[in-house]
Amino acid sequence: MYYSPNYANSDLLRDQKIYEDLFTERSYSISEDLEVFIKEGSHRIVLENEREDDEAVFYTFNINTTVVKNRDGLVGVVISCEDENRSESVRGDLRERPSHLENLSVIGELAASAVHEIKNPLFSIRGFLQIIDNSFSEDDKRKEYTRIMISEIDRLEGLVRDLLMLAKTRIGSDESVTVCELIRDIAELYKNRMEMQNIKFSLRAEDESACILGNREQLEQVFINLIQNALEAMENGGNIEVVTSRKNEKVVIEVRDDGKGISPEAEKKIFSPFFTTKKNGTGLGLFLSKKIVEDHRGRIYFQSTEGKGTVFFLEFPVQNGEDRQAENPSE
Amino acid sequence: MGRKNKILVVDDQVWVRRMLLEALSALGYEVFGASSGPEALQLAGERGPDLAIIDMSIPGMDGLTLFSKLRGINFNIHGILISGNGEKNCIEKALKEGAFAYLVKPFDIGDLKNLIQQALTS
Numbered sequence: 453m454y455y456s457p458n459y460a461n462s463d464l465l466r467d468q469k470i471y472e473d474l475f476t477e478r479s480y481s482i483s484e485d486l487e488v489f490i491k492e493g494s495h496r497i498v499l500e501n502e503r504e505d506d507e508a509v510f511y512t513f514n515i516n517t518t519v520v521k522n523r524d525g526l527v528g529v530v531i532s533c534e535d536e537n538r539s540e541s542v543r544g545d546l547r548e549r550p551s552h553l554e555n556l557s558v559i560g561e562l563a564a565s566a567v568h569e570i571k572n573p574l575f576s577i578r579g580f581l582q583i584i585d586n587s588f589s590e591d592d593k594r595k596e597y598t599r600i601m602i603s604e605i606d607r608l609e610g611l612v613r614d615l616l617m618l619a620k621t622r623i624g625s626d627e628s629v630t631v632c633e634l635i636r637d638i639a640e641l642y643k644n645r646m647e648m649q650n651i652k653f654s655l656r657a658e659d660e661s662a663c664i665l666g667n668r669e670q671l672e673q674v675f676i677n678l679i680q681n682a683l684e685a686m687e688n689g690g691n692i693e694v695v696t697s698r699k700n701e702k703v704v705i706e707v708r709d710d711g712k713g714i715s716p717e718a719e720k721k722i723f724s725p726f727f728t729t730k731k732n733g734t735g736l737g738l739f740l741s742k743k744i745v746e747d748h749r750g751r752i753y754f755q756s757t758e759g760k761g762t763v764f765f766l767e768f769p770v771q772n773g774e775d776r777q778a779e780n781p782s783e
Numbered sequence: 784m785g786r787k788n789k790i791l792v793v794d795d796q797v798w799v800r801r802m803l804l805e806a807l808s809a810l811g812y813e814v815f816g817a818s819s820g821p822e823a824l825q826l827a828g829e830r831g832p833d834l835a836i837i838d839m840s841i842p843g844m845d846g847l848t849l850f851s852k853l854r855g856i857n858f859n860i861h862g863i864l865i866s867g868n869g870e871k872n873c874i875e876k877a878l879k880e881g882a883f884a885y886l887v888k889p890f891d892i893g894d895l896k897n898l899i900q901q902a903l904t905s
Contacts, residue, residue: 568840571867572796575889579802582892583809609889669870 563619570612578605607732614736617673618743628663628771629671631703635694638675642683650689658697664768666748674744674752677737678707678764684730685711685762702767710761719756787813788903791832793823793849794865795841799888803836806892807899820844820852827853832860834883834902836895839866839873847880854881861902863895 585598632655639646639653646653664671682692686709695706714722721727723742728735745752750768790812794800800816807814815830817823820843827835835853839846850862864877869887877885883902886895 568867571888572799575867576796576798576802578889579799579806579892583802583806586809605889 559619563616567612567616571609574605574609574612578602581605603732607734610732611734611736614734614740617670618736618740620670625667626665627668629666629668631662631664631696631705632657632660634668634671635675635696635705638672638679639694641676642679645683646692649683649686651683651686652691654691654693656693656695662696662698662703663771664703664748664750665771666768670744671748674741674766675707677741681737682707682709682711682762685709685713690761698770699767701770703770705766705768707764707766708761709763713758713760713762714754714756715758722754787811788834789813789815789830789832790899791823791827791830791835791853792816793818793820793835793841793846794838795819796838799838803895806895810896810899812899818842820849823849824852824856827856827860831857834861834863834899836863836865839864839868839877847877847882850877850882851880861905863898863902865890 581598581602585595585602588595588598635655639655642653645651679692686692690710691708693706693708695708697704715729718727718729722738724735725739726735727739742752745766745768748768750766752764752766754762754764756762790807792800792803792807792814793816794803795818797818800818804814804816815826815832817826818841820841822843823835823837823841826832835850837846837849841849843849844852846864846866850864853860853862862882864882864885865888866873866885867888874885883905884898886898
């Protein structure tokens with residue numbers, strides 16, 4: 453597909469439907485999400501359609517966008533839409549993993565053992581460095597070197613931890629996760645730090661009991677990354693507000709901060725691996741978060757104004773009451 | 784000054800054990816190390832430590848089992864469990880079993896020092 457430069461106003465695009473024959477009632481127009489696709493380069497969408505026998509079927513598409521430019525600027529946008537051709541029944545087992553993912557879980561287990569083996573030497577190096585560091589007086593130049601080495605070890609440790617989380621994203625069982633509960637738990641973890649930094653936290657929930665189906669540890673990691681980024685963007689205090697709401701069959705979570713915002717140059721790269729603007733960042737936090745969200749059939753995007761703040765939006769398919777009852781028949 | 788507090792360090796990683804022994808010795812504690820559960824039990828019987836720093840995965844038995852056996856010898860011994868694994872359920876289990884603290888490797892020696900002081904004065 454190829455579209456003209458003023459893609460947002462293009463009638464051609466607005467009317468473009470994908471798989472019109474499949475989605476008789478709820479056809480999907482790419483233009484709804486085009487801005488996001490272009491910003492992120494690639495995206496995965498999951499569409500739901502009801503069959504005649506009332507079984508809902510999911511269709512997954514991979515959308516890739518490439519902006520075409522010449523010396524005069526934007527020429528157009530090439531959009532490729534690949535049908536993953538994978539459909540699953542809602543009432544079947546959503547947690548069933550294809551076999552290639554089982555190989556990934558072996559890699560995940562291997563990575564977990566490797567991390568354990570890496571952490572021990574890192575720890576002994578760090579400890580001996582601290583012993584050496586303590587033996588130098590404050591004005592000794594060598595103390596600066598030991599401090600650098602210790603902070604570099606901490607960076608390596610962060611990297612190893614994030615890589616492990618990445619390797620583990622396909623492992624673990626799904627459970628029913630109550631969004632508000634999860635967010636409150638994480639806010640509690642950062643309570644002291646928020647007080648110290650003079651940051652006010654609030655949670656506004658439209659539906660306290662809204663649940664998503666997923667791996668709690670991984671979902672926690674996503675919100676830890678977002679809250680931590682928000683804290684780091686607000687060195688001089690401010691507000692973090694989390695708002696949850698329901699939009700059709702989705703749970704939408706907004707994580708808002710009034711920190712320093714994201715620069716236009718950084719905006720393009722924030723989901724790329726190893727991109728960081730922090731002194732000791734690993735550059736894997738948001739990359740990992742995006743992967744986890746997409747593994748949970750969700751999407752993540754953001755709006756930011758430099759100097760004013762950032763909002764991250766997360767959308768997940770809502771887990772309805774029927775699914776939860778099937779999972780816990782005693783309830 | 785009273786007697787030096789005694790600390791037992793149990794970790795099968797030779798350089799981790801050595802580093803902890805050196806760091807704690809520099810802080811003025813009487814220290815001794817073991818690389819396995821059975822060795823730790825024998826040493827504890829002979830020397831009566833006030834506090835034990837135990838890695839969660841050591842040969843012979845797991846760190847929590849060792850800690851409960853050490854409490855069988857001396858119920859007042861303090862335990863600080865250490866591990867490369869920071870999973871929430873491991874931490875919760877250790878604290879429920881009566882451990883004073885659980886530290887995820889690599890941690891800061893200054894943090895360990897503070898925790899030991901807190902444990903020994905509690």
